[in-house]
Amino acid sequence: MFKFVLEHVDKNTGARAGSFYTPHGVIKTPIFMPVGTQATVKAVTTDWLRDIGAQIILANTYHLNLRPGSEIVREAGGLHKFMNWQGPILTDSGGFQVFSLRGMRKISEEGVSFQSHLDGSKIFMSPESSIKIQENLGADIIMAFDECAPARSSRDYIVPSMERTLRWLERSKAAKTREDQALFGIVQGGLFEDLRIYSAKKTAEIDLLGYAIGGLSVGETRPEMLAILEATLPHMPEYKPRYLMGVGTPQDFVEGVLRGVDMMDCVHPTRIARHGLAMTSKGMVSIKRAEYSRDFTSLDPDCDCMTCQNYSKAYLRHLYKSGEILSSMLLSVHNLNFLLKLSNELREAIFEDDSIRVLKRLYGEMGYEF
Amino acid sequence: MFKFVLEHVDKNTGARAGSFYTPHGVIKTPIFMPVGTQATVKAVTTDWLRDIGAQIILANTYHLNLRPGSEIVREAGGLHKFMNWQGPILTDSGGFQVFSLRGMRKISEEGVSFQSHLDGSKIFMSPESSIKIQENLGADIIMAFDECAPARSSRDYIVPSMERTLRWLERSKAAKTREDQALFGIVQGGLFEDLRIYSAKKTAEIDLLGYAIGGLSVGETRPEMLAILEATLPHMPEYKPRYLMGVGTPQDFVEGVLRGVDMMDCVHPTRIARHGLAMTSKGMVSIKRAEYSRDFTSLDPDCDCMTCQNYSKAYLRHLYKSGEILSSMLLSVHNLNFLLKLSNELREAIFEDDSIRVLKRLYGEMGYEF
Numbered sequence: 001m002f003k004f005v006l007e008h009v010d011k012n013t014g015a016r017a018g019s020f021y022t023p024h025g026v027i028k029t030p031i032f033m034p035v036g037t038q039a040t041v042k043a044v045t046t047d048w049l050r051d052i053g054a055q056i057i058l059a060n061t062y063h064l065n066l067r068p069g070s071e072i073v074r075e076a077g078g079l080h081k082f083m084n085w086q087g088p089i090l091t092d093s094g095g096f097q098v099f100s101l102r103g104m105r106k107i108s109e110e111g112v113s114f115q116s117h118l119d120g121s122k123i124f125m126s127p128e129s130s131i132k133i134q135e136n137l138g139a140d141i142i143m144a145f146d147e148c149a150p151a152r153s154s155r156d157y158i159v160p161s162m163e164r165t166l167r168w169l170e171r172s173k174a175a176k177t178r179e180d181q182a183l184f185g186i187v188q189g190g191l192f193e194d195l196r197i198y199s200a201k202k203t204a205e206i207d208l209l210g211y212a213i214g215g216l217s218v219g220e221t222r223p224e225m226l227a228i229l230e231a232t233l234p235h236m237p238e239y240k241p242r243y244l245m246g247v248g249t250p251q252d253f254v255e256g257v258l259r260g261v262d263m264m265d266c267v268h269p270t271r272i273a274r275h276g277l278a279m280t281s282k283g284m285v286s287i288k289r290a291e292y293s294r295d296f297t298s299l300d301p302d303c304d305c306m307t308c309q310n311y312s313k314a315y316l317r318h319l320y321k322s323g324e325i326l327s328s329m330l331l332s333v334h335n336l337n338f339l340l341k342l343s344n345e346l347r348e349a350i351f352e353d354d355s356i357r358v359l360k361r362l363y364g365e366m367g368y369e370f
Numbered sequence: 371m372f373k374f375v376l377e378h379v380d381k382n383t384g385a386r387a388g389s390f391y392t393p394h395g396v397i398k399t400p401i402f403m404p405v406g407t408q409a410t411v412k413a414v415t416t417d418w419l420r421d422i423g424a425q426i427i428l429a430n431t432y433h434l435n436l437r438p439g440s441e442i443v444r445e446a447g448g449l450h451k452f453m454n455w456q457g458p459i460l461t462d463s464g465g466f467q468v469f470s471l472r473g474m475r476k477i478s479e480e481g482v483s484f485q486s487h488l489d490g491s492k493i494f495m496s497p498e499s500s501i502k503i504q505e506n507l508g509a510d511i512i513m514a515f516d517e518c519a520p521a522r523s524s525r526d527y528i529v530p531s532m533e534r535t536l537r538w539l540e541r542s543k544a545a546k547t548r549e550d551q552a553l554f555g556i557v558q559g560g561l562f563e564d565l566r567i568y569s570a571k572k573t574a575e576i577d578l579l580g581y582a583i584g585g586l587s588v589g590e591t592r593p594e595m596l597a598i599l600e601a602t603l604p605h606m607p608e609y610k611p612r613y614l615m616g617v618g619t620p621q622d623f624v625e626g627v628l629r630g631v632d633m634m635d636c637v638h639p640t641r642i643a644r645h646g647l648a649m650t651s652k653g654m655v656s657i658k659r660a661e662y663s664r665d666f667t668s669l670d671p672d673c674d675c676m677t678c679q680n681y682s683k684a685y686l687r688h689l690y691k692s693g694e695i696l697s698s699m700l701l702s703v704h705n706l707n708f709l710l711k712l713s714n715e716l717r718e719a720i721f722e723d724d725s726i727r728v729l730k731r732l733y734g735e736m737g738y739e740f
Contacts, residue, residue, distance in 0.1 A: 039688065043695040047676075068663060068688040076666050076684055084680040293438060296446050306417075310454045314446055318409065318438040325413040325695055 002182045002209050004241050008351050013258045014233075015355040017347050020210075020241050020262075022088045022140040023180045024080065027055045029241065030257040030346050032248065032339040033090065033265040038063050039073070039083040042270045043328040044336065046085045052305060052337040053344070056088040056140075058265045061133050062097035066116050066123075070136035078138030090141040090265070093130045093172070093186075096148045096214070096246065107147065109164065127171035135178050143212065144172035146186040151219030158190040162199050169206060182209035184243060190215060191224055193231040200235035211236050212243040213261075217252065222370065226255055233260045250279055250342060251370060254362050257346050258355055269335035274328045276320040279338040283367035285313075287331070292317045305337035306330075372552045372579050374611050378721050383628045384603075385725040387717050390580075390611050390632075392458045392510040393550045394450065397425045399611065400627040400716050402618065402709040403460065403635040408433050409443070409453040412640045413698040414706065416455045422675060422707040423714070426458040426510075428635045431503050432467035436488050440506035448508030460511040460635070463500045463542075463556075466518045466584070466616065477517065479534065497541035505548050513582065514542035516556040521589030528560040536572050543576060552579035554613060561590055563601040570605035581606050582613040583631075587622065592740065596625055603630045620649055620712060621740060624732050627716050628725055639705035644698045646690040649708040653737035655683075657701070662687045675707035676700075 003021040010016070020027040034041045034049060035058045041049060049057065059079055064070060076082040079089050098105060103115035111126030130145035146165040149158055169185045176183050185203045189195035203211060213232060216225050229244070236242055241262045247253070248266020256264055269279065278285040280300035285292075287299075295313040307316070307330040319327035342358070349355045362368050373391040380386070390397040404411045404419060405428045411419060419427065429449055434440060446452040449459050468475060468482050475484035481496030500515035516535040519528055539555045546553050555573045559565035573581060583602060586595050599614070606612055611632045617623070618636020626634055639649065648655040650670035655662075657669075665683040677686070677700040689697035712728070719725045732738050 038692045038694055039685070040694050040696040043699075045696070045699070046680075063692075067692060068684065072664060072684060072688075075664060076682060082682070082685050084685075294442060294445060310416075312446060312452070314438065314442060315409070315452050315454075318442075318452075322408045322433075322437060324408055324410050325698055326410045326415070328695055329413075329415070329699070 001180055004210070004239065006239055010258075010350045010355045011353045013355045014260045015258045015346065015350045016260055016262055017350040018241065018262060022056075022182065024086060024088045024140050025055070027088055027263075028347060029262040030343055030350075031055050031263055032253055032343050033058050033263060034270070034336050035060075035265050035267045036083065037267065038067070039079060041332070041336070043274070043325070043332045044270065046083065048306070048333050049085070049336070050087070052333060053340045054087070054336065056090060056263075057085060058090050058092065059083070059137065059139065060094070060097065061091045061130060061137065062094035062101075064091075064137060065094065065133045066118055070133040074136035074138065080138065088141065089139040091134050091137050091139040091143065092245070093143040093145040094125055094133070095130070095143075095146045095186075098125055099148045099150070100218075109167075111145075127168040128175040131172050131175040135176070135181065139181065141182045141184060141210065142176075144169040144183060144185050146188060146214055148215050148218070149188065149190055153190050155190075155192055155195070158188070158192060158195055162188045162190075162195060166199070166202050169203065173206060173208070184208060184210040184212045186212045186214040186245070187232060187236070188215045189232075191220055191228060193228065196228055196232040197235050200232050204235065204237050208240070210241040210243060212245050214245045216244065217247045217266075222251065222255070225252070226259065229256060229259045229261070248339065250339065250362060251368055253339060253342060254346065254359050258359055269339055270332045273331035273335045276327070276331065278331055279335050281366055287313065287316050287320050287327075289317075299334060300338075303334065303337065303341075305334050307334040371550055374580070374609065376609055380628075380720045380725045381723045383725045384630045385628045385716065385720045386630055386632055387720040388611065388632060392426075392552065394456060394458045394510050395425070397458055397633075398717060399632040400713055400720075401425050401633055402623055402713050403428050403633060404640070404706050405430075405635050405637045406453065406455075407637065408437070409449060411702070411706070412644070413695070413702045414640065416453065418676070418703050419455070419706070420457070422703065423710045424457070424706065426460060426633075427455060428460050428462065429453070429507065429509065430464070430467065431461045431500060431507065432464035432471075434461075434507060435464065435503045436486050436493075440503040444506035444508065450508065458511065459509040461504050461507050461509040461513065462615070463513040463515040464495055464503070465500070465513075465516045465556075468495055469518045469520070470588075479537075481515075497538040498545040501542050501545040505546070505551065509551065511552050511554060511580065512546075514539040514553060514555045516558060516584055518585050518588070519558065519560055523560050525560075525562055525565070528558070528562060528565055532558045532560075532565055532569050536569070539573065539576055543578070554578060554580040554582045556582045556584040556615070557602060557606070558585045559602075560585060561594055561598060563598065566598055566602040567605050570602050574605065574607050578610070580611040580613060582615050584615045586614065587617045587636075592621065592625070595622070596629065599626060599629045599631070618709070620709065620732060620736075621738055623709060623712060624716065624729050628729055639709055640702045643701035643705045646697070646701065648701055649705050651736050657683065657686050657690050657697075659687075669704060670708075673704065673707065673711075675704050677704040
C-alpha cells in the first residue's frame, strides 16, 4: 500500500524528487504540507486546498484527542471523512504538544503524564496510546511517540531523552495494528551533531516506511538548524521519505529541500496570514501598511491563486484593518499556494539538477533574507 | 436602465413576484439580500454567494465612508470591482448607523453631526453628502438619507422627524447625478399607523424607482411590525419594488413577503452563524449542543449547500467548540442558502397563488414559532 520511489537526486545539491504512494494518493516530493491542527486548515476549505494543489495535510493527535476525542473521529469514519479531505493525511504523535504546551508534566519510561491545556484534566500518553489514537484518527502516515526536548537542552538531558525516544519507537512499532497506515520514526538529539548521527543510525536500524527529523525549529538559529540537517541527513535511509517536522518559512523550506529533505510542514503560512502577512515573489508583504491603501494591484503579480486573481492590495488591507474573517481566508489561501508552488518549482528544478536556482531566486529577485 | 415588472400577485395573500432590472443583472423577487457591511459578507466569498443564488447584496455607507473611505472605493472602480461581486449591490444611506451606533449626535435641518465609532472624530452627514458617498461607492440601488427614529419614540418626536425625512428625500433626489443608480425613498412614522400612511403617501408622491420601509425591527414585537406593514403597504406604489429594511428572520421574511414586500435584508443569518446557530428545515439548530457530538448526519437533510453536502453535525460542532474560523464560514453559507431557497420557494408558490403554503410549512413541519 505504500511505496517511495526516489526519482532523481540533484547532482549539484543533493535535493531529491520522489513519489510516495499512499492509500489516498501519490505525494510528489519535495512537498510542503499545510497543517490542520484541529481537523481544519485554519480559514481554508478542503476545496481550496485541492485547487491550490495541496497533496497531503497534517492534523494534530494531541488536539484531536482532547477535542472531539479520537473515538468520535473513528465513529465518523476517520479523519478523511470527518474533515472532508480525500487526499493523504499525516498525524503527529502528540509528543510535540505534550512537551511544548503549558502545564505540568511528568516523564517516565512508561510515558508522559500531563494536564489538558483545555480544562487542566490529567492525561497519560504513551507510545501505545498515541498509536491507538492515531489508528482511531486513521491518517495515512502516523508518527512514533517521541520526546521533543526543550530548545538548547544540555547533553545530560538529551542523551537519556533520545535513548528513551528510541525505545518508544520500538514500542510504537509494536503497538501498530493497521496495515493501511505508514509509521515514521523520529530522529532527535538536540543541537549535538554526534547525538543526531547516533539517533539517525539507531532509528534507521528499525525498518519503517519513513523517517522524520524532530526537535528543530524550536528556538535555534537557521545556521544551527541547517548544520544539524547536514550532519543528520547522510545517516538517514536514502530510499525512504525524509520529513523535517514543523519547519516552514520559505527560507527553511528551500534550504531543507536542497539538503535532501522530502517533506515539511508548518503552521507558519496560515498563522502569519491571520496577522496580515503575505509571502510573495517580491518578499514578505505586511498588508496593513498605509502604502497599500490605494494600491489596486494584486498582492503578487506572479501568483495564480484566487486571492491574487480577484482582489487588490487595497481591498485586502481594508479587510484586515476591518477585522474581517475574509482577510484570514484570502491571505491563508495565498500563503499556502505560495509554498505549494515553491514545492513544484523545486521539483522541476531538481530534475534539471538545478535546484540551486530556486535558492538563488529566493535570496535574489524574491528578496528573502537568510 | 432600471425596470420593475410585477409578474404576479398571489390572489390569496397579496404576495408579489416580480423582476427588477438593474445595470448588473435582473433581481427575481421576492428576494432576501445578504448584508456585506464592510464590503464583505462576513466569512463568505463572493463565489459562494453566486453558488447559492444570491442575487443582490448590501453594503453599508456609514462603515465604508469611515473605512476605507468612499474615495478609495471610487478609485478602485466602485464597490463591484473592489469586492469582486458583479451582481447588483444596494447601499443604505448611513442614516440607520448614524442613529443607532454609540456616540453623541446632533440633528438639524441641514443634517446630522456625529462621532465616528472608530476614533470619535466628528463627522457631518447630510442628504447631499450621503448621496455623494453612495455615488462614489457605485451601488445599483442607493437609499435616501433618513432618520431612523429610536424604537417606541413618541408621536411628538416622530412627526417632525418624519417630515424632515421627507424633506431630506427631496434633497437626496436633487443631489443625485448618476443615471446608473436607482434611488429609493424610505417610509418612516414609528409605530403610528396614521403617520406611516401619511409618510407612505407623501413618499409615493415623489417619483422614484423604488420605495422602502424603514424604522422597523428596532425593538417592537412581530405583531406590531406586521400591523404597521399591513397599514403601510396598500399606500405604497404598486408597480415599484418595495423593500423592508433590516428584517430577516425566516418568520419576518415569509410574513413580510405574504403582505406584499419584495426585498428584505438582514445581518441575522450570518450573525447567528458566527454564534453556532443554523436555520434548517426542522427549525433552529444550536450546533454546540452535546447531542450533536456523535451526530454524523448533515445539518439539514433537505439542504443542497456545500456545508450540508460535505460535513456532519459532529464536525460542525467540533469546529464551533474549537473556535475555528471554518465554523463561521460553513454555517454562514448554510444560513444564507436557507433564506435564498426560501425566497425561491415563495416565488414559485406565489405564481400558484399558494404562498400561504410556505407560511404553513414554516410554522408546521419546519417548526418555527411565530
